[in-house]
Amino acid sequence: MTLRIAVSLQLLIESGCGGIAPWWLVLLELAVVLALAFGVLTPVAALASAGFQVTCLLHADWPHAASLMTATVTAIALVLLGAGAYSLDARLFGRRRLVVPPDPERQ
Numbered sequence: 451m452t453l454r455i456a457v458s459l460q461l462l463i464e465s466g467c468g469g470i471a472p473w474w475l476v477l478l479e480l481a482v483v484l485a486l487a488f489g490v491l492t493p494v495a496a497l498a499s500a501g502f503q504v505t506c507l508l509h510a511d512w513p514h515a516a517s518l519m520t521a522t523v524t525a526i527a528l529v530l531l532g533a534g535a536y537s538l539d540a541r542l543f544g545r546r547r548l549v550v551p552p553d554p555e556r557q
Contacts (some may be wrong), residue, residue: 451489451536457528458486460521461499467506486528489537493529500525 465471465479479502485495503522510518532546533539 451534453524453528453531454486454489454492454533454537457496457499457521457525458483460517460524461486461502464503464506464518464521467509489533489539492533492537492539496525496528500529 461479461483465476471479482495482498482502485491486499500522503518503525507515507518507522535545
């Protein structure tokens with residue numbers, strides 16, 4: 451839950467790439483932030499957030515680039531880890547558990 455909130459806050463802070471963004475881009479960012487905050491289609495929303503951060507990174511100066519790189523890595527971590535237990539994804543699709551079978555050679 452906290453990773454989702456961190457990625458959504460980073461996207462809000464970096465919205466518009468430091469300049470004035472068109473209205474449709476602001477609405478798209480707001481939709482991604484809300485999806486991340488509530489945990490709806492989290493891997494897709496986090497991937498969109500990472501893509502937006504990389505796009506901003508291409509136009510950023512060095513002091514601003516450090517925070518964008520951190521935001522990108524955090525979003526990629528969220529893509530790989532998933533939404534977590536306290537999300538709408540977990541409620542809609544169920545929680546996933548990895549069960550490792552016992553090693554047959556150890557018995």
